[in-house]
Amino acid sequence: MNHLISRNITQLEAVARMRRDFIANVSHELRTPLTSIQGYTETLLDSAPENNHNREFLEIIRKSAVRMSRLTEDLLTLARVESGEQRFDIQRVAPADVLQEVVESFRELARTQSVELKVEGAAPNSVLADSEAIHQVFSNLVDNALKYATSGGRIILGARPMAQAVEFYVQDFGPGIPSEHLARLFERFYRVDKARSRESGGTGLGLAIAKHIVMAHGGAIRAQSDLNHGSTFLFTLPLAH
Numbered sequence: 102m103n104h105l106i107s108r109n110i111t112q113l114e115a116v117a118r119m120r121r122d123f124i125a126n127v128s129h130e131l132r133t134p135l136t137s138i139q140g141y142t143e144t145l146l147d148s149a150p151e152n153n154h155n156r157e158f159l160e161i162i163r164k165s166a167v168r169m170s171r172l173t174e175d176l177l178t179l180a181r182v183e184s185g186e187q188r189f190d191i192q193r194v195a196p197a198d199v200l201q202e203v204v205e206s207f208r209e210l211a212r213t214q215s216v217e218l219k220v221e222g223a224a225p226n227s228v229l230a231d232s233e234a235i236h237q238v239f240s241n242l243v244d245n246a247l248k249y250a251t252s253g254g255r256i257i258l259g260a261r262p263m264a265q266a267v268e269f270y271v272q273d274f275g276p277g278i279p280s281e282h283l284a285r286l287f288e289r290f291y292r293v294d295k296a297r298s299r300e301s302g303g304t305g306l307g308l309a310i311a312k313h314i315v316m317a318h319g320g321a322i323r324a325q326s327d328l329n330h331g332s333t334f335l336f337t338l339p340l341a342h
Contacts (some may be wrong), residue, residue, distance in 0.1 A: 110171040129173075131169070132151075135166050135170045138166045139163060139167060142166060143239065146160065161257065165296055168304075170212040171304055172306070175304045175306040175310060176306065178306075179310050179313065180311055182310065182317060183313055187317070189231035189317060190232075190233075191230065191318075192230070192231070192232065193229065193341040194228055194230045194341075195223075196226075196260035196269065198232075199230075199232065199239070199269070200220045200223055200259070200269075201220070203240070204218055206236070207240075207247070207282060211247065211256065214247060214250070216247060216250045216255060216256060217255035218255070218258070219255055219258070220257075220258050220268055221258065222260070224260045224262040224268075225262070226262060226267060226340055226341070227340070227341040228266070228267050228340060228341055229319075229338065229339050229341045230318055230338050234314050234318075237310070237311075237316075238310075238311040238336065239258075239269075242271040242334045243256065243311060244331050246271055246332075246334075247309060249276060249332070250273045250275050251275060254275070258271055258272075259269075259272075263337065266320065266337040266339050267338055267340065268336070268337050269335065269337075270336075272332070273333075275331050275332065277292070277326045277327050277328040277329055277330055278293055278328075279328065279333055280326070283324050283325070283326060286308055286324050288309060289305065289307065289309040290309075292305055312337070315337075318338055318339070319339050320337040320338045320339065321337050322337075325337070
């Protein structure tokens with residue numbers, strides 16, 4: 102019986118690896134033609150008269166190419182992280198530095214949406230992390246929060262100490278997420294509001310990428326929410342002893 106279970110697990114792992122390789126290969130092959138489509142379309146837009154009806158069609162083509170390019174890049178990133186091919190430069194990192202970098206990156210975007218981006222507190226102990234990778238995690242979470250934060254609202258970032266880790270969080274005060282969706286938020290392509298997500302240009306992979314990056318660091322990620330009171334995304338990183 103144990104031999105049969107072991108063989109089934111091996112077969113499942115092989116299938117998962119083949120799926121990742123297929124997705125990565127297709128995404129890689131799509132990069133060049135999509136870049137060409139985007140580049141030629143932008144060239145045509147630059148030379149087209151303002152009142153030309155073709156500009157509308159060219160703009161649709163450009164936006165579609167940009168969206169597909171973003172999707173292929175996210176698919177490649179997810180495939181690398183899932184397979185373990187992504188190499189991380191693990192260093193001692195101060196939580197306050199991580200949070201400050203995120204605020205600086207998103208301050209202007211938040212301002213244009215009349216949203217206050219605020220750091221509530223930072224744990225004093227350093228963590229072990231790849232700064233660039235964790236910045237990507239935060240970018241996905243903050244970008245997601247900005248889509249649902251109402252004008253005049255705020256987004257709170259913070260980090261609090263735990264027994265053997267530091268827990269980072271991103272809290273918004275938007276409409277919140279129904280409880281039945283919380284367990285599936287980090288699945289690839291899972292969307293709570295499909296129409297709104299596509300309209301905002303999201304690929305449906307941001308939270309899945311964030312999950313696998315955090316897991317690769319030895320941490321965990323979760324979400325909690327109250328309808329009409331907002332949502333909080335939280336993830337842990339191990340302490341640097």
